[in-house]
Amino acid sequence: MQLTNxxxxxxxxxxxxxxxxxxxxxxxxxxxxxxxxxxxxxxxxYPEVQREFAPVxxxxxxxxxxxxxxxNCTACGxxxxxxxxxxxxxxxxxxxxxxxxxxxxEKYAAKYEINMLRCIYCGLCEEACPKDAIYLTDxxxxxxxxxxxFVFGKDVLVEKVDERIDVSKRKKEYSxxxxxxx
Amino acid sequence: xxxxxxxxxxxxxxxxxxxxxxxRMIGPDVAPPTMCYYSKLKTSGGYCRxxxxxxxxxxxxxxRPMPKLVASCRTTVMDGMEVKNNTSEKVxxxxxxxxxxxxLNHPLDCPVCDQAGECHLQDLSYEHGxxxxxxxxxxxxxxxxxxxxxxQLHMNRCILCYRCVKTADQVTDGRVHGVxxxxxxxxxSTYIEKAIDNDFSxxxxxxxxxxxxxxxxxxxxxxxxxxxxxxxxxxCEKCSGKVVLWYKGEDVLRVTGRKDQxxxxxxxxxxxxxFEKKQTNDWTIEGPxxxxxxxxxxxxxxxxxxxxxxxxxxxxxxxESGEGNK
Numbered sequence: 001m002q003l004t005n006x007x008x009x010x011x012x013x014x015x016x017x018x019x020x021x022x023x024x025x026x027x028x029x030x031x032x033x034x035x036x037x038x039x040x041x042x043x044x045x046y047p048e049v050q051r052e053f054a055p056v057x058x059x060x061x062x063x064x065x066x067x068x069x070x071x072n073c074t075a076c077g078x079x080x081x082x083x084x085x086x087x088x089x090x091x092x093x094x095x096x097x098x099x100x101x102x103x104x105x106e107k108y109a110a111k112y113e114i115n116m117l118r119c120i121y122c123g124l125c126e127e128a129c130p131k132d133a134i135y136l137t138d139x140x141x142x143x144x145x146x147x148x149x150f151v152f153g154k155d156v157l158v159e160k161v162d163e164r165i166d167v168s169k170r171k172k173e174y175s176x177x178x179x180x181x182x
Numbered sequence: 183x184x185x186x187x188x189x190x191x192x193x194x195x196x197x198x199x200x201x202x203x204x205x206r207m208i209g210p211d212v213a214p215p216t217m218c219y220y221s222k223l224k225t226s227g228g229y230c231r232x233x234x235x236x237x238x239x240x241x242x243x244x245x246r247p248m249p250k251l252v253a254s255c256r257t258t259v260m261d262g263m264e265v266k267n268n269t270s271e272k273v274x275x276x277x278x279x280x281x282x283x284x285x286l287n288h289p290l291d292c293p294v295c296d297q298a299g300e301c302h303l304q305d306l307s308y309e310h311g312x313x314x315x316x317x318x319x320x321x322x323x324x325x326x327x328x329x330x331x332x333x334q335l336h337m338n339r340c341i342l343c344y345r346c347v348k349t350a351d352q353v354t355d356g357r358v359h360g361v362x363x364x365x366x367x368x369x370x371s372t373y374i375e376k377a378i379d380n381d382f383s384x385x386x387x388x389x390x391x392x393x394x395x396x397x398x399x400x401x402x403x404x405x406x407x408x409x410x411x412x413x414x415x416x417x418c419e420k421c422s423g424k425v426v427l428w429y430k431g432e433d434v435l436r437v438t439g440r441k442d443q444x445x446x447x448x449x450x451x452x453x454x455x456x457f458e459k460k461q462t463n464d465w466t467i468e469g470p471x472x473x474x475x476x477x478x479x480x481x482x483x484x485x486x487x488x489x490x491x492x493x494x495x496x497x498x499x500x501x502e503s504g505e506g507n508k
Contacts, residue, residue: 076293077405081481092402107294107402130293 053138055169058121060139061114062165063158064132066104071158072133075109079125079134087118088125104131112157116141116150126170135167184261188212188235189269201254201265202233210443214267215277215306217284217391218343219255220446226348227255230341231280232306236273239264251276274310281311287322288392289338296334297393299406299478302445303341324369329359332384332398332457337369340394346370346386353450354382370394381420384456388439388447399457400428400436407478409435414465420452426471427462434460440471 018024044051053059064072075092093110095103102108125134144150159165185194188205189212195204203221205213214235219227227233233255237248242262251272254265267273285307292298324337347360347370362371386395409428416423428436437456439447459465473480 074293075402076298077408078293081405081407081478086482092404094402105291105294 057138058123058136060116060137060141061119061125061152061157062135062137062139062167063112063154064135064167065159065161065164068101069161070100070102070104071108072104072131073109073112074103074105074107074131074133075112076130078128078130082124082128083119084122084124085118085120087115087120089113089115109154112154114152114157116152117147132171135165135170137165137167137170139165184259184263186259186261186263186265188265189267195259197258199259201235201237201252201257201259201263202227204259205235205254205265205267206444212267213444214254214273215302215309216255216444217302217306217341218345220345220348220389221444222446222450223345223348223352223389226345228253230284230343232277232284234273234276234280236266236270237263238266238270277310278312281307282316284341285311285315286317287338288341289321291339295336295339295393296396296401296406297339297390301393302391322366327371329371330379330383330398332453333387334396334398334401335370336394336396337371339392340370341392342368342370343391345389345391346395349385349389349450350383353385354380381452381454382450384453385439385447385450387456388441388450391445397436397438397456399460403435404430407481409479410483411471411473411479413440413468413471415468416455416459416465418452418455421455422449422451423455424449425451425455425465427465427467432462434462434465 066072075090077090077092080086080088080090089111090109090113091111092107095106095108121136123136126136183194184197184199185192186201186204188201188208191208191212193204193208195207202214202216202219214233216227217230217232219230219233231253233253234251235254236251237257239245240248240263241260245262254267284303288303292301292304295301298304321338327335327337329335342361344361350359359371361368363369384397387397390396406428409430412427412429414425414427416425424440425437426440427434428438437451437459439449439451441447473483
């Protein structure tokens, strides 16, 4: 019984003398190889050359600061409760007098840890955040030697005051979702 | 006895019952929301206008509808009365307006507020409020007042429901706090900023529908949805000793009274139970508290999780003859 008519009957016939030389087959094979030498390469030389990321790429998280350099995060816990992998742990603390230039609101995250091995990079934390504090960036999570060092704390996650991380592409995406009329 | 129909459901109640109480007897799907009414406190209710309902038929003798929406917590039922709550468009509009008024001066600092997750105003505005504000004015703010080591007062969040004042009047002896000033300037305060120091003063935390009065010993310790509520009791000379312990890991972060389905405490508890007994061995644990699965408190709690039974060849038995017919 046949399902399609595409099957071919294989015949093992004896080759003629030109075929026995193998040279035409060798040359046609070499022609294909040499043609590929002049084509555009499919690979890039990472890390010297880096590919452009899609604006929706979700990589390593960043905890943002506002224009005055104060941390946006107020430890409200919405990211942690939204996280389907339960990768986020937060401990809150009360802002003391004299720390007004460090934290934007009277409560702040004393501990903010993301277990990068648990994280599935779904971006729900970013969606849940009411304070514009957490964003997923196009940075690749660095490799580490031990499991414990994949638990990233505030020292890694919070952006440095002098090295801001640009999240404007993701912000634009966000505003379109929220203002469908505009 | 009076027969009253609320949203098409009829119930017979004793004379003198309010519409709100009758609606609560029928069930939570017809009961109007309340912010100031508290069934355990006398003379509470009548301030917030959240429980407005439409009376489409006054009574059997006088079937004319009432001209305006009425506050169901203060209006008693009449025989043959017909009331529309969720089925009335007018009530929906009015409630939206009430929420807008309540939020006029409310700071909406829910990410910082300790009440978030169990806040009645949060639930109310989620259900009836609009996502945008129409006012350009600055929100009313007050200077911070320290009212003692146990209770944290955030006057900016207060919606002036007067529940705490009535608690202080009726549950504790010798009231030391109340509402001062009038109108837009009215605020909850203690006279001469005196600390509240009597045995039942902690109950103002439980009755507060918003985050204006919160537990200072629980301040910023954890969000409500990361804690696990457990029923417990102890022998206490001052109160019934029946409480809820809010655990995070091994630690009791907070002790509160047990709240019923209307968000009202079943029994008021004393300050010793609330603030000083925060060790597991002070209490007799009764078991985990049932939390509605629609509540954020039940998020990431796996009480009903059942481990699936492993099926191996040996545990699968053929049906005995006749068993399938039973």
